[in-house]
Amino acid sequence: MSKFEYHDALSKLGLEMGNERESRGITVLRAILNTSDTLGEPHTFGEIYDQILSMDDKFEPSKAWVHRLLKSLLEDGLIRLESPEAPRNRYIADVNSIANGLEKIKEAQEEKLEEELKKLKKDLSSFSELDVGVIAEHLIEDLTGKKQTLSSRFIKGIEELHRVLKNNIHAQAEEGDIIRSNMTWLGSLAKDSHHRIRKDIEAASRGVEVRWMISSRIFQMEQKIKSGLPSEELAHLFQDFFKLRRNKMSFDLRIHRGAEAYNHVSLNRDALAMIITDEPLTATYVTRDFNAELIDNTVDNFDALWNNSISLFELKGEDLEKLRIDPNGVIGKILAGLETEG
Known part of the structure; x- marks a missing residue:
């Protein structure tokens, strides 16, 4: 351990070395250790106090100050009494x-840091949940009395x-609205899928039509699914x-072949979140006021593929072959199991 590492370690333990910044505990500990030539000998308060005065002519602490420091060093365990029962303490x-x-x-510092870490993690989780777009909209309303909706964001x-x-x-979807989702990013979605899908369940229960569409290409990505997504999570999804x-909610998941669709989630023709890159995941959110043409093109592309796609709930044996789904692969086994349960 270098001298720097040693001083840094002492500092982390609340003990500072050096003439200008030496901690009070170190000063008294230094006096005890240097009161005699032999380490580990017991010393009276008077002997220790005289040693402190001899170490620095300009430093004359009160005896009460030294008593407090000795008590603190005893509590920390850095020094001990020769005999706790003796009428006169020898340190x-x-x-x-x-x-x-x-x-x-x-150990005390570790416990303190663990508590601080728990609080920091809690604060970070709460901080991560903040939606700056929503906050900005409320701030505008508070400052001006006028409402303005965020039209785009990265x-x-x-x-x-x-x-x-x-x-x-x-949160904006109401009965009769349509949420369209093209899910070529199925792996990202399926992570913690039960939590993620709750939003769509709630929307469908309010009478919102939820349309999910995935590309048949996903079913040829067996190795990627095995390495990046546990089959148990996919099965739960x-x-x-x-x-x-089965609960007769307005939800459908269809599989399309051929042309790629825009990777997105949209609400009617009013708002759109479009995926730009998968890894790392980046996306853009726009409203109709910001880019109506992009939203219309995306929805038109989705609907054209949707009308010629196959519903997951209506798949037959011959469809698996058309979609090149391996019956013995991850997806094939999951679908076979679901058919058995049904």
Whole structure:
């Protein structure tokens, strides 16, 4: 351990070395250790106090100050009493007492840091949930008395994307509205899928028509699914889909072949969140006021593919072959199991 590392370690334990910044505990500990030539000998308060005065002519602490420091060093375990029952206290400091004391301080500091870390994680989680777009809209209203809706924003990461979808798509959807989702990013969606799909379940239960569409190309990505997405999570996701259907909610998931669709989630022709890149995930959110042409083109493209796609809930054996779904692969086994349950 270098001298810098050693001083840094002491500092982390609340002990500072050096003439100008030396901690009070170190000053008294230094006096105890240097009162005699032999380490570990017991010393009286008077002997220790005289040693402190001899170390620095300009420093004359009160005896009460030294008593307080000795008590603190005893509590920390850095020094010990020769005999706690003796009528007159004699203090001992050696490598054993100091090591025991430092261990005690270290454990206390670790507990304190663990508590601080818990609070920081809680604060970070709460902070991450903030939607700056919604806050900006409320701030405008507070400052001007006028309402203004965010017309566009850049999105980074799956968590921010889901916050935007929650606040700007799902929360705004009402009975008779249509939420369209093209899910070539199925892996990102399926992570914590039960939590993610809840927004669509709530929307469908309000009478919103939820249309999910995925490309048949996903079914040829067996290796990527195995390495990046646990098959158990994917199975749970498909089970949720079938549960929605059995409960007669307005939800459908269709599989399209051929041309690629824009990777997006939209609300009617009013708002759109479009995926730009998958890894790292980036997206853009726009409203009709900002870019009506982009929204119309995306929805038209989606609807054209939707009308010629196959519903997951109506798949037959021959459809699996057309879609090149391996019956013995991850997806094929999941679908076969769901058919058996149904």
